[in-house]
Amino acid sequence: MDVLERADDRQGVVHMEVGEPDFSLPAAAADAAVAAVRGGDDDYTSSRGTAGLRDAISDYYDETYGVDVPPSRILVTPGSSAGLLLAMLALVDPGDDVVLTDPYYACYPNFVRQAGGNIVTTKLDPRTGFAPDIQGFENAVSRDTAAMLVNSPANPTGAVLSDSELGELAALSRRTDTPIISDEVYHGLTYDGDDHTVLEYTEDAIVLDGVSKRYAMTGYRVGWMVLPPGLVDPINRLAQNLVICAPAPSQAAAEAAIRADHGWLDDVRDQYRQRRDRLVDAADDWGLSMDYTPGGAYYLLLDVSDLPGDAFDVADVFLDAGVAMTPGPDFGSVAEDTLRASYATSTEQIELAIERISGLLEEDPTLAD
Template sequence: MVSQRAAEVTPFLAMDVLERANAMDDVIHLEVGEPDFSPPERVFETAIDALRAGHTNYTAARGKPDLRRAIAAHYDREYGVDVDPDRIVVTPGTSPALLLAMAALVDPGDEVVLTDPHYACYPNFVRAVDGRVRTVPLRPSDGFQPRLADFDAAVTADTAALVLNSPANPTGAVMDGDTLAGLADIATAAEATPVVDEVYHGLSYDAAEHTMLEYTDDAVVLNGFSKRFAMTGWRLGWMVVPPALVDAVNRLAQNLLICAPNFVQEAGVAALETPSGRLQEIRETYRERRDRLVEAVTDWGLDLGYTPQGAYYLLADVSHLPGDSLDIATLLLEEAGVAVTPGVDFGSEAAGYLRFSYATDVEAIETAIARIERVLETELN
């Protein structure tokens, strides 16, 4: 028999769309956040050298000391924040880090406050530990930035954690320092823990990036190598945890994950040593793609209402078109050969939207724009 917990897990529609698209010919993928860049060459070389040197055995569950020290140095270099390497737990991707965070913080029946829109999988992580989801609406008129008063009203005595994401999927919004500081204060007053997904850090264009660790040590901060370093299939992430949670998270990691791959951890050290110039070039390329797609969405007559500041997504309002967002995404896949994600995947506030990913080359984006324009003119007018 399937457990009730498993039965309540909803599909990840972006992956459903990807599976359908992969079974078709000549499809342009704007549905998933898969960077089209390659990792730095030194990352490949380090991984190969580590394999040849026999770095294929288990490591400590919390990760290799060299990598944890490199991550701590990253926080000092990027944000001026002093992080004890003993507070860092390395994980096989950022999603397992979120699972550890929920398991460490949430008891059955506890509430976890999410934004709406939110990353599609967040609610399922909460349900996996028998927590309850409570949401705070975000508005395109605010650039999908959270209002502190809304969070203050949503947090109760039953709130165990606030799950935040900046730069955000699916909106591309980037929280400023005052907002992060205010959310930290709200969490502290409620004796709740901010769990902040910062996996898109390094991919902001029009806003300064701040880590929650600038404002409180009583937060769980998640990050990884998939987005910034285009290492999605390498499965390497990390979490910084409050001192009081270190032992509990380490025990959970020992039992649930064992460890991240040894040789990949060596490659992670090399990735963190990547010269800043290369990352700046990647950011500028994403900015150009964003600007082109924003221009196209406006030309199509779809209401954007904001400009994404980071990550590589935008939400376009299609609520005025016939059918729901799932219908329209299906039409674009079948008639235009362009895969996009229906907004319903990201919460009720995004149900009338489509998410477009611009993590693909500009030639493909131009072709997708022309195809979508044709379908909008012939099928939806």
């Protein structure tokens, strides 16, 4: 966010620091939002969400994964971040541990701390493409562990949990009586193979998802939680007190997006895949490659350990050249010497960023002052 604020103060910067899709949302979603506003649909909804949206989400799980998720287990939230906070407050007591992968989404530790919890990490290996390590989770879980938090496709690495790995994680959850919180907000943006939800292997997990990423609806602030039956009422009571409900017109738009023709998403995914491949090739040309290809989401980590200064210094130099990227340290110790580049921006902007960074490195390979 600091990089974004500084980039916004400059003209012509290529924004690769935030995960903001450059695509327009599905037309059906925009039409539904306008119709809701003009029709006066601006009152509170149930804290659980509208019946129509929860029905659409239930149908989505059946059609996409073959999983039966009744609407009664679905809680709509104002963005998936609100869902993550509710999950932490429900599961974590002060002093409890929450196991995260390292690298992790930068905000995860902050949600754990808000519940008074401690962060325990299992480190991922860049040499394996940051593939999630089930043995690492097993080693990290103890009697003090309140939850395991997983993210697939992952921010900031783009790594994807396979169906077998999800099955192993569910088995570990049952064996150790440790709940899983599965952040699946980048589902729909997997480039090789199908998405798999942890709900295919257990109904005891908390799943977080939403319309922000795959439908390019970040500002609509609609997410959802799929909850184990025993947590529906407790978490709904938290939602009633802390977040009230998601905006009614936004829920109408979300329902329309989920029910819309998914050919829209197929085209978007293909364009992201092309951008990914172009950026992976460029990273190799720059000598900043970590020798992996993200399987999903729209992020790539760049290795800047051989450039002068730390990741913040390199981010400043790139910003001066007109390209904004995110310094890696906020994503964990494994990402300390990296920059995260988002390819959610347009193809034209990515090409401009490649031109600028290539010119910068050709002019001064060491980036020395």
